[in-house]
Amino acid sequence: MKRALRITHFLPQVWCAIAMLLFVIAHVESSFATKIAKSGQSVSENDPFPPAHLSGTSVTLERGSYRLPTRPEQLPDQPFRYTVPQVTRTTMSTGLRVFYYPSRDLPIDYFIVVIKAGTRYDPAEKVGLADLTARVVRAGGAGNRTGDEVDAELEKLGAELSVSVERDYIRFQLFTLSENSEKALQIFRDVLMAPRFEEEKFTTEKNLALERLRRQNDDPAEVSRREFRKIVYGTTHPLARTPTRESLASISLDDLKSFYRAYYHPASAWVGVVHHRELRETSRTLEQFFLDWRGEQVPHLPQIVEETPNSPSKVGRVYFSCKPGAQMQIRMGHFGRRRDPADQPVVDILNNLFGTGGFSSRLMKVVRTQHGFAYGVGGGVFEDDPVGLFVAVASTKTTNTTAALEAMRSVIVSMLEEKPSPAELETAKRDVLYTFATRMDNPREIVWQWLLHDFYGFPPEYLLHYPDRVGAVTADDVFACARRYIKPKEIRCYLVGACDALRESLAAEYSIEEWPLTNLADETTTH
Structure with a gap:
């Protein structure tokens, strides 16, 4: 007490x-x-x-x-100006392209390696090979270390090494404390140049791929995205095909090793570096670690031939896949454009006006604000090689499906009939420039943007001149761009949701066709 x-x-x-x-x-x-x-x-x-x-x-x-x-009310009403930060580009004796930016603020170094070995390079009979190869290269041991030893050593160093697989490339990323940079980079070098391809890790990754396949229909939005590409491109096209149980089962460990030898080559690789040391020291370090990475031969990268676009049997048709749920996923569109830096700034503004500009876009104003048909709606003209997609996407209550479809179509038509107003154009320009600036708001993103644009063949001055080119776009430019790429008569639609209740009403308005989904959880086909 x-x-x-x-x-x-x-x-x-x-x-x-x-x-x-x-x-x-x-x-x-x-x-x-x-x-x-x-x-x-x-x-x-x-x-x-x-x-x-x-x-x-x-x-x-x-x-x-x-x-x-x-505070927001203090925002100035004046043109937004942005100076594009630059990187230093060098090419190593092995042909490896390096993009460097100094690290000044944090004691963390960042290394990224991008290799032109994405899923589009899968053999037709072994879809899933590129993804599986990248995952086993990362997880399957390197040099004299097992896969588990690689992870343990990186953890001791305060480093993280990850891999992601995209359609065009695979991307390895290493984050490490600056004081441990060389040790972590040595492990990274072994992973890239001396993978062990442990059979146990191969089996694990293959089983995980099968599990992802089993769950691929869980998310209706992902089903909509994946299957719509098949409707437009065709089920066997490299830009649309996806792994099957049969294709994964056919992949052997030797297939992974062969794919690695064919595609993991410095001549088709890009390196991005954010480093605490000056460029000269960084270049010397990279030469030291990657000098022996020469590959067996320069890989032969197959060209993707565009299939006959817009088959008459598909144009104007509404496809649907039945999946229980309160929401209907709507996706409509057609072929888009080939990747081309010449008109990219105009396309970016067109997309902002149409569907990527949030609440200022026409799709959002009409479909959500005016009619209340969807919480989220968007779209645009997107690029790829040989050709991308034009899409409009929304999620709505099943009972609003037909009305939402018509509202989305009306916005598409408006892009060809109504030039952007001065206010619309100015808002879109500012938003596009803000988005461009935020893509390079830290050293890692700066390096990534420069590397990515070089990967896709954009000229070195493209990023530097981008703000000025956006500022020079006129309403006539946007209107002409819309008329070049948006073709309402070539649109086909795809619905994912509880379609049974809508069959009669849809059939009264459109030519409809059911698009079956394979349910790998129980090996059945959903109609």
Whole structure:
């Protein structure tokens, strides 16, 4: 009891001390901020991320030559200007292309290797091979380490090595503490150049691939995306085909090794580096680690031939897959455009006006705001090689399906009949530029954007000139672009949801056809 009384007796002094400490901390922070604001601190023009500090003349933050409002109502009504940060590009003696950006703010280094060995390069009879190869290269051991030893060593170093597989490429990414950079890079080098292809890891990854296949119909939105590509491109086209149980079963460990030898080659690889050391030292380190990576031969990359577009039997038809649920997934469109930097800025603005601009896009204004048919709706003209897709996508209540379809069609037609207003065009330009800037808001993303555009064959000056080219786009440019790429008469639709209740109403309005889904969970076909 006495001890409790003594503690209670000292509580006022304790609280007083805490309050005094908080006051001192606040005073120090305020004084420090004021000193920074008054110091006229100089910032290197070569650093696109100088530290932000309080302005001495207004309630704003300053970063270099920019004043950043602290509240939305302080946003200036003036043109948005953005200086594109640049990287340094070099080519190693092995042909490996390197994109470098210095790491100044954090003691973390970042390495990325992109190899032109994505899923489009799967053999027709072994779809899933590219994905499985990349996963086993990462997980199946490297050099004198097993796969588990690789993971344990990376964990000790505070490093993380991951792989992702896309349609056009595979991407390895290494994050590591700067102090352990060389040790982590040595492991990364072994993974890329000396994979062990452990049979146990191969079996594990193959089983995981089969499990992903079994669950592929769980998400209606993903079903819509995947199956619509098959409707447009055809089920066997490299831009649409997906693994099956049979194709995965046919893949052997030797197939992985053969695919690795054919495609994992420095001549078809790009490296991005965010490093704490200067370029000269970084280049010397990379040469040291990757000098022996030469590959057996320059890989032969098969060309994808565009199939006969817009088969008359498919145009104008509404396809549907029955799947229980309260929402109907709607996807409509046709072939889009070939990847081409010449008109990309105009296409970006067109897409923003049509469907990627959020609440300012026409699809959102009509389908959601005006009619309330969908919470989320979007779309655009998208590129690929040899040709991408034009799509409009929404999710709506099943009972609103027909009305939502017609509303989406009306917006598509409006793009060919109504030029963007001055306000629409200005909003779209600002949004496209803001989006462009946020894609390069940290060193890792800066390197990635430069590397990715080089990967796709864009000229080196494309990113530098992009803001000016966006600013020069006119309403006539956008209108002409829409008429070039949007073809309402070539649209086909695909619905995923509880379609049984809509069969009669859909059949009265459209030519309909059921698109069956294979349910791999129980090896049946859903009609």
